[in-house]
Amino acid sequence: MTNATAPSKKKKRSWSKWTIHLFPIPALIIYGMFVLYPIIAALSYSFFEFNGMNRGNFVGLQNFVTLFTKEPYGSMFWNAFKHNGVYFIIQMVVMNGLAFFLAFIIYKRIRGSEFFKAAFFLPRVLSVIVVGFLWKLILNPNYGTVNVLLEKLGLESLQRAWLGDPDTALIVIILVNCWFGIGFGVLIFLAGFQGISSELIEAARLDGAKGFKMLSRIYLPLMIPSIMIMGVLTFIQSFEAFELIYAMQGSMGEPYYSTDTLAVFFYRLAFGSSTASGSTSIGLGSALATCLFCFILICTSVFLRMMNKKDVEM
Amino acid sequence: MKQGTIWTKPFYYIVVFVVATISLYPILLMILSSFKTSAEIFKNPLGLPTSISLDTYRTLLSKVPFTTYFMNSVIVSVVSVALIIIVCSLAAFYIARFKFSWTNAIFFIFLLGMMIPIKLGIVPLFILMRDLGLINSLWSLIFMNVATGIPLTMLILTGFFRTMPVELEEAARMDGAGNIRILWHVLLPIMRPALGTVIIINFISAWNDFFFPLIFITEKAKMTIPIGMMSLFGEHSADWGSLFAGLTLASLPMILLFFIASKQFMEGLTAGAVK
Numbered sequence: 271m272t273n274a275t276a277p278s279k280k281k282k283r284s285w286s287k288w289t290i291h292l293f294p295i296p297a298l299i300i301y302g303m304f305v306l307y308p309i310i311a312a313l314s315y316s317f318f319e320f321n322g323m324n325r326g327n328f329v330g331l332q333n334f335v336t337l338f339t340k341e342p343y344g345s346m347f348w349n350a351f352k353h354n355g356v357y358f359i360i361q362m363v364v365m366n367g368l369a370f371f372l373a374f375i376i377y378k379r380i381r382g383s384e385f386f387k388a389a390f391f392l393p394r395v396l397s398v399i400v401v402g403f404l405w406k407l408i409l410n411p412n413y414g415t416v417n418v419l420l421e422k423l424g425l426e427s428l429q430r431a432w433l434g435d436p437d438t439a440l441i442v443i444i445l446v447n448c449w450f451g452i453g454f455g456v457l458i459f460l461a462g463f464q465g466i467s468s469e470l471i472e473a474a475r476l477d478g479a480k481g482f483k484m485l486s487r488i489y490l491p492l493m494i495p496s497i498m499i500m501g502v503l504t505f506i507q508s509f510e511a512f513e514l515i516y517a518m519q520g521s522m523g524e525p526y527y528s529t530d531t532l533a534v535f536f537y538r539l540a541f542g543s544s545t546a547s548g549s550t551s552i553g554l555g556s557a558l559a560t561c562l563f564c565f566i567l568i569c570t571s572v573f574l575r576m577m578n579k580k581d582v583e584m
Numbered sequence: 585m586k587q588g589t590i591w592t593k594p595f596y597y598i599v600v601f602v603v604a605t606i607s608l609y610p611i612l613l614m615i616l617s618s619f620k621t622s623a624e625i626f627k628n629p630l631g632l633p634t635s636i637s638l639d640t641y642r643t644l645l646s647k648v649p650f651t652t653y654f655m656n657s658v659i660v661s662v663v664s665v666a667l668i669i670i671v672c673s674l675a676a677f678y679i680a681r682f683k684f685s686w687t688n689a690i691f692f693i694f695l696l697g698m699m700i701p702i703k704l705g706i707v708p709l710f711i712l713m714r715d716l717g718l719i720n721s722l723w724s725l726i727f728m729n730v731a732t733g734i735p736l737t738m739l740i741l742t743g744f745f746r747t748m749p750v751e752l753e754e755a756a757r758m759d760g761a762g763n764i765r766i767l768w769h770v771l772l773p774i775m776r777p778a779l780g781t782v783i784i785i786n787f788i789s790a791w792n793d794f795f796f797p798l799i800f801i802t803e804k805a806k807m808t809i810p811i812g813m814m815s816l817f818g819e820h821s822a823d824w825g826s827l828f829a830g831l832t833l834a835s836l837p838m839i840l841l842f843f844i845a846s847k848q849f850m851e852g853l854t855a856g857a858v859k
Contacts, residue, residue, distance in 0.1 A: 290682060290763050294690055297675035297734055304731035305697050308705030308712065315707065323711060372603060375596045388846045389604040392611060395838040395849065397792035399810040400831050403817055404614055407827065415613060418629045449606065457854045510701050513794055517814075533703060540707050541799070552707055559704035566701055 313563065315556035323552065333557035343554065349527060350535045357444055357531065358508035365448035366500050369455030370493070374485070376456070377463040387460070391453030398450070402517025405446045409433055433518060436528035443529055447514055451507075455500055462496030463489070498577040502570055509566050512537065532562050611839070618828040625824045640825035641833070647820055650833060652805060653812035660722050660808055661790040664729035668786050669779065671730065672737040677767050679738075680745035681753075691742060697735030706799055713800055724800040725808065729790040737782050740855055744778035745771070784845070784852035791838060809834045 316333050319326035337343050372390065376383045393401065408415045411431040420429050432442045466489070474488045512533035515523060521538050523530030539555030617625055618640055619633040644650060679691045709728075710719075718724040748771065756770050772779070794810040801807055807815070816830050842849050 290678065293678035293763070294675035297671040297694070297738070298690070300671060300727060300731050301694065301697065301734045303712070304709065304727050305700060305702055305705075305734070306693075308708040309700050309702065311708035312705040323707075368603070372600060375600055378596065380593075380596055380600065386600045386604055387850065388842075389607050391846070391850055392839070392842060393607055394853065395788060395842045396611075396835050397794060397810045397813075397838075399792075399794045399813055400834050403813060403827070404610060404831055407824065408610060408613070413626050413629055413824070415610075415629055422630075449610075452603070453607070453850075454854065457850055461854065506699075506701070510703060512703060516798075517794075536704065537706075555707060559707075563701060563704050567699065570699055 309563070312556055312559050315552060316560040318553060318556075320552035329553070333553040334561075337554050337557045337561075346527065346530065346535055347532070347558070350523070350530045350532045353440055353523075353529065353531050354509050354511065356440060357447075357511055358505055360441065360444045361448060361451070361504050361508055362501065364445070365452050366455050366497075366504060368448075369452050369500075370459050370497070372452075373456045373459030373463055374489070376460055387453070387456065389453075390456050393450050394453050396450070398513040399517050401446065401450050402514050405449075406433065406518050409442065434525055436525050439519065439525060440529045443514060443518060446518075447511070450514075458500055459493070459496050462493050466492050495577065498573065502573045502577075505569060505573065506566060509533075509562065532558065536562070611835075614828055614835075615832050618825070618832040620825055620828075622823050622825045625828070640829040643823065644816075644826040644829045644833070647823075647826060648812060648816050648830070649804060650812065650830070653807050653809045654833075656722060656806060657791055657808040660725045660729065661787050663722075664726050664733070664790045665783055665786045667726065667730045668733045668737055669782060672734060672741050672782070673767060673772065676738055676741035676745055677763075677771065680742045681750075691738070694735055694738040697732070698739075702732055703795060706795075710799055719800055720803045720806050721800075722806060725790075725793070725796055728796045728800075729786065729793065733786045733789065736785060736855075740778055740782055741775075744775055748774065780848055781852040781855050784848055785855070788838065788849075788853070 315325070317328055317330060319329045319332070337347060372386075376386060380386075396404075409417075409432040411417060411429075411434065414432075416432065417429045420426065430438060433439050470492070471488065474484065479488055510533055511531045515529050515531055515534050516537070519525075519529045521534060521541075523534050536555055536558050539551050539558060616633055617629075619636050619638075620628075621637070621639065624634065675690075675694070679687050713719050713724045716724075718727070752770055752774075753766050756766050761769070792810060793808070794814075797808050797811040798814070801811055804812075804815070813830055813834055817827065820826060
């Protein structure tokens with residue numbers, strides 16, 4: 271009897287030991303198939319010629335050369351790249367700057383802080399497509415709230431076709447993005463403020479620091495980790511910007527490519543655009559994707575390395 | 585110091601009040617305008633609706649198959665979230681509890697996904713979905729939601745598993761429970777807070793996703809709400825009453841959920857960044 275049960279018990283245990291290795295398999299398969307494979311494939315596509323969706327010959331760096339030297343691709347690339355840069359800078363200054371200040375105010379314990387936090391955050395739960403369309407209606411030159419409001423205030427001279435004017439369209443879209451994202455920044459910065467030890471603040475106060483000096487000399491250096499986190503996230507999001515522009519200005523970055531970004535340009539190269547005669551080119555699109563991917567990855571790694579260094583110093 | 589306090593407090597209140605107004609007003613305007621006819625919106629864009637009328641909603645529902653969009657969104661979001669929880673709790677349990685030489689490498693590969701701009705892989709993804717026969721299938725969206733939700737979910741769940749005492753499991757193991765039983769009956773019930781966060785983040789991004797349905801879905805019968813909005817605005821752009829009604833209906837589920845659980849929403853969506 272004992273002889274018969276002992277091996278079966280052993281067998282059972284080794285079976286259950288082995289099955290544990292199945293646990294990560296479903297996640298690995300889905301993640302590998304739909305995240306790792308496509309991004310690696312996209313990088314490799316940039317070295318091939320394409321005929322529609324069919325892969326042709328290996329062409330080395332030809333797609334990259336075409337992308338940067340042949341018109342209109344070359345100027346479109348730098349035009350879009352510049353807009354991504356503007357996107358990042360304005361969001362850093364306006365959205366994160368204001369979010370930092372709002373978080374500081376909430377940290378100082380004002381009444382109704384829970385309400386204000388929720389109010390700043392509410393736009394974030396909407397779909398980007400809803401945000402885009404809603405603001406398109408609000409910014410409509412004839413019936414939109416913004417121009418109507420300006421008229422009521424007697425400021426007709428400021429009225430304009432906000433999204434139809436190449437001078438304002440990009441800025442307005444970035445500001446809409448700030449409206450959407452500010453609550454997130456407030457929460458990140460607030461968590462940062464709340465993580466500062468109160469003894470440190472008390473010590474600084476006893477040394478006579480106050481007001482603006484307190485903010486710039488004590489809080490700001492201590493908040494560098496949170497600022498870096500928001501910097502990295504804003505950077506990635508700025509250089510991937512697509513949905514809001516597509517929803518509000520279409521795949522051509524209307525008017526006259528004044529709101530074009532690299533991701534919108536990429537979409538045009540990969541899937542074509544409904545309005546223009548511009549031909550699709552998967553090869554060129556993949557070359558653009560590779561450049562953008564490397565640029566984001568390199569910049570983020572440098573940011574993160576700087577961040578870790580700062581942590582060590584403190 | 586005294587002067588400072590007299591000046592600063594009212595200034596602080598003015599700033600937060602102004603920003604809160606800017607944050608809320610467009611959303612309020614959207615909801616109020618959805619009860620106005622287009623003529624009323626054009627004549628009196630800022631005022632309150634003269635009467636609460638649901639006509640705009642009736643027109644909207646007669647123009648677009650909104651209930652189909654809504655059902656598709658519900659199916660995609662619910663199935664995605666359920667699958668994410670299943671595959672990620674299995675994988676996170678493995679990574680947090682078993683120290684094989686490769687567990688950390690697997691974890692790192694999962695986390696790498698947070699830095700990958702997946703939209704740039706859309707061409708190979710389109711070809712892959714086409715070859716799998718998933719174009720115009722809700723499964724294409726579900727797989728994308730699960731795959732893109734894995735990195736952050738793994739970070740949160742693995743972190744949570746690591747904080748939990750091993751003693752509980754050891755007791756269960758003594759009683760002869762296998763790994764699945766330990767995970768299901770011992771660990772999952774006590775990790776409710778982490779699961780709440782995971783559900784919220786993934787549900788919002790699945791519900792609001794617009795990029796993947798834009799590429800994978802062209803049939804009206806398979807559209808989710810965001811992409812349905814796209815066709816509504818393309819085809820009926822003159823009827824502002826219905827447009828506002830459409831936007832309101834598209835956002836209402838999330839706004840209501842936010843009112844019920846605003847704390848969990850805010851904690852959930854910032855969870856990945858703070859860690």
